[in-house]
Amino acid sequence: MSALLFLQQHLAGHQQLLVAYSGGLDSSVLLHQLVLLRQQSPLLRLRAIHIHHGLSASADAWVNHCQSECLRWDVPLEVVRVTVDGRKSGIEAAARQARYTAFRHALLPGESLVTAQHQDDQCETLLLALKRGSGPAGLSAMPRNRALDGRAHLRPLLDRTRHQLEAWAQAHQLRWIEDESNQDSRYDRNFLRQEILPALTSRWPHFSQAVARSASLCAEQEQLLDELLSASLSALVDEKGALDIVPLQAMSEVHRAALLRRWIAGQQGRMPSKEALNRIWSEVACSREDAAPRLRLGQAEVRRFRQRLYWLTLAPDLKKEVIPWPAPWTPLLLPAGLGKLVRGERGMAMRPPGDREAVSVRFQASGQYHITGRAGSRPLKKLWQELGIPPWQRERTPLIYYNDSLMAAAGLFVTREGEPAGDRAWHIHWEREES
Template sequence: MIKEIIKKLKNKSFLIAYSGGLDSTVLLHQLIEIKKITPDIKIRAIYINHNLTLLAKKWIKHCKKHCKIYQIPLTIKDIDIHQNKNKTEEQLRIKRYSIIYNHLLSEEILLTGHHMNDQCETFFLSLKRGSGPTGLSSMSFETILGNKTIIRPFLNKTKKELELWANRKNLKWIEDFSNFNINHDRNYIRHNIIPVLEKRWPFFLKNCFRTIKICRKETILLNDLLLEKIQNFIKFDNSLNIKSFQNIKKETCTAFIRRWIRLQTIKMPSYKNIECIYHQMILSRKDANPKIVLDENEIRRYKKSLYFIKTPPILNSTFLFWHKKNSKLILPNNLGNLTQDNQGMSLPKPRKNQLVNIRFQYEGKILILGRDKKRKIKKIWQEKNIPPWLRNQIPLLFYNNIFISALGVFIVNTKYTNKKTWKISWKNDLKSNNNKFLFY
């Protein structure tokens, strides 16, 4: 299988997720054997130390020894033990992949030792969560993350087949005894469920694997059809136009929502979460401001569209003093910087004794230039088409406690006057950090 992969791939550089266990040991040694015949391939290994066992140092020593024998460069990365104590299996897995992904070179392909037993365990975990066909598709043979590729060459091999190969080659590997702790869901399935099913039906694993492949094919077909249809609803800023969703069948709506979320390259929410999004976003009253939190991201509704955004930090209590006005003022949260230049917004200049400061929160009524009546700032944000989640990301300019301007949006008409003016430019990153909102 690995030989066939190498023949098909243009890239010949591989990073192995190496733990010293059976699966990754077989993977490493199969590549070493191939390298003897095909010397132009490059192999590196990476070991992630979770610091969850006293045996960790012994395992690292084992991995170092084997990589040294075969002259395989080995990278060892530690995960902070204090950050791990209350982590779930899934959270640790994400953390582990994140570290590996960040150490994967652009020309490399990541190889992992996942096999058919792992695949079927994942299938059962998806059943437990009440997943649909997408979740039941489990792991794919090849996964593209950004511009990087992960390949799992052993998915069609059982653990027993890997054990037979390892024993024929007299390989030594690590046995992680935490894998026998059935308090973990995956281990419970591995030791208490699958063996019972295999005893009753010897071909259960392979039949389970066949079901996974069917689910994957059906999912790919459905996603292709939905992708074609959903293009009619995705706007230039990547938001989802839901104007007509109340006139569409619920099943179709939820399918569109799932496909749109899938385009955001995050882990797919459960069907229960999709139902929640449908009821809160599509069926809630027009003046509602619903929000669905998905890990570090949010789905928000604004003016008959759904927006997928990275949850912004709260800046309500942030004060920045701009003492050196001839220098750039760097804003928090990757919001860019403020600078004086000829392209900026023209504003009355502060007096020498006034403290120029930036805030991100204001409540109450204000009078803006061009108006003859005060209005609540909330209404002005609405007029200017500023979504609620961006309102506390816009720098508000103050001289002492006098509100002068929401930079790039409006100027406040105050009693403060100064014939001298200056121009301030806000070079912001809001257009490129998943908010995708343009300021005019």
Template sequence: MIKELEKMLYKKKYFLICYSGGLDSTVLLHLLLKLKKTKKIFFRAIHINHKLNINSDNWSDHCKKECKKYNVPIVIKNVNLNLKKNNIESKARSMRYKEIYKNLLPKEIILTAHNLNDQCETFLLALKRGSGPKGLSSMSTYKKIDNIIHIRPLLQIDRNTLEKWAKKNKLKWIEDNSNWDTNYDRNFLRRKIIPILKERWPKFIKNCTRSAKICSEQEEALNYFTTDIIKKTVCTDKTLNITNLKYLKKEILNIILRHWISLHHVNMPSYKGLYKIFTDIINSKKSASPKISFKKYEIRRYRKKLYLLKPILPSLKNRIIFWHKTQTSLALPNQLGYVTQDKMGVKLPSPEKKELVNIRFQANGSFLIEGQKHKKKLKKIWQLLNIPIWQRENIPLLFYNNRFIGALGIFTIKNKNIKVYHYWYLSWCNYITKQ
């Protein structure tokens, strides 16, 4: 196993090992310690305490002591889960990785101790959900998201082999009693289903991983042949141009939709959900403003593009926010960021002494904006600037008393009747049109 590990980590030096204290991660930790004797590597451990078990604090102590014994730096983080919510396994995993990413240092590579049995379980869980080739591909040995690299060095080794190696090297590890609780899907497969399948077909676990690999290869092949279409449809702002999508075959359309949704790092909708995107959004009337909600996000269409968004925040249509202390930043509602004086901001006429600076989110009347020859109502200005409907009431509009100055960072009102003697520079930080 040492030689295989060395090949896998070739030319890589800095690692963050996810150390639960269980059998798998304990073996991986000690393999790294052995590798360190012959190869110049640097690694730290991270332990996530989910507080789900009465013994969880003892497990944290165990991991801390083991790392101290071998002079391995360790980070221990506590994560609190709401036990009343469903799908605890998925939520624990999500929160665990958030903490791992948060504590990852530059140049470090994440190492987890997933093994061959874990891969089989993941494959069966994907099968239970009715997943396609992408889901059935299960876990990859090497994974890269943005600049984060995640390697699973033990993915081709079965659990029995790891246990034999641990006993031979007299290692100490934690036995989690919750692993016997078959109310959890993964434990149910591990304790009840897979042993029966393995007894009937001894090579079942290996064959599952082979099927996962075939699915992964097919997914890569499909992506290769649809690359040109994807380049033409997926825009740089992660929107999807649907101009010609309705003319594609359903199978190709599904691949494009899946690829586009995966760019946003959200859970993939079901097969029915993908079909609904086509029937209710892509194929709806041009005049419509359709949307579909999927758990924590929604998909909307504006003109010839699809947008994947977080649920729209409450309307700010009737809000007025006065900015009395203009030397300090003004916080905006709905997590829209803040307005501040900034030399890198937009050059605007400054207010007169008696004018009250205020932010609103609607304006009535017709206005002439810089670069245009004719006055237009605000609705027409938004259309001209291609601003989607759901963003408009969350864009801060700058007023001096009741005089409309402009939409920060988007347009400025042109007023020929007012002479300007002084200017200032304003920025809207983290504004919604850049999200």
């Protein structure tokens, strides 16, 4: 089968493509093949994106090369500069995260992302998964097609070897760049590529093909488990994505771990290790009833509330925030993506501030409060519990103050001090971004 026909079959149904173009051999071959395919299929729309990581002294020269090639091939190119901080997860992981964040932001409606990973990359990915002690999900390595924030991410060259890509590049006299960091064996992938895979391939010439086949078989097993467990997982997860703990208690450890993994995947979380799964269950799900357990995993954390587990993205601490809301009280933008407060015709009713009362929004309060519609006063912690507000939402609920007195919690309650008198009232509506 010709390379273009092979490519066309793997791109079936995808007519608008954003091609990740580093300027290296692999992405140069992919983009060149797509340009030739566009000549046969005029409806095919191509754009390219180049990520400037700022990690090499040659990075600007690479941009110039990519711009020159895209101009020659009549492909629009977007260059995105990113900042890579490898202190937490290492340079390789941080650079990859920065790339894919840029890809997500660059994708237009209806576009699919196309990347140039090939069979040798697949082999390296599986070996790295073995090094980490991964199970079948990790050993599935890279899927040919996957969802990326509701768009398609396609890897049409996964069945092609690097040798085949080199042969194409030479036959068509392509020009590409060589990243000097690819020679640095301190990076795990480079170590495998330079030290390990040549020895394995010398002994077993079809090693990469066999590894790719194993990855495919693992992926099939994972897909089968997904299908078998889909119904039972759906029954355990509510509309907010929280997982019911009680039914899991009667399950075997293996069954429970399989459901936990799929729940985390459904929350767009990174696949945890076996140790992390054990900690989720023992330290969070099974902690004492009056505890408020939390376990941080990367940039997310698992918390429990009322016999349900929640997967939450880490958020900034807002306890010390004091946001003035001066007259004429136009819509107030809240921090950390919490939306805005709007004074208008709808929302909860509260009294307007007096002439000497400054309005502000905060995210922390303590003490006892008497709220409208209820007899007697209660500690704020008790009020949160009665309203069924999880601890992490309490810390992100806008509290409206007049001077230093709490008047209301947006969308939840108004204190007796903030109760409207007569027909004079403000109406405050909390417009959340997710709505």
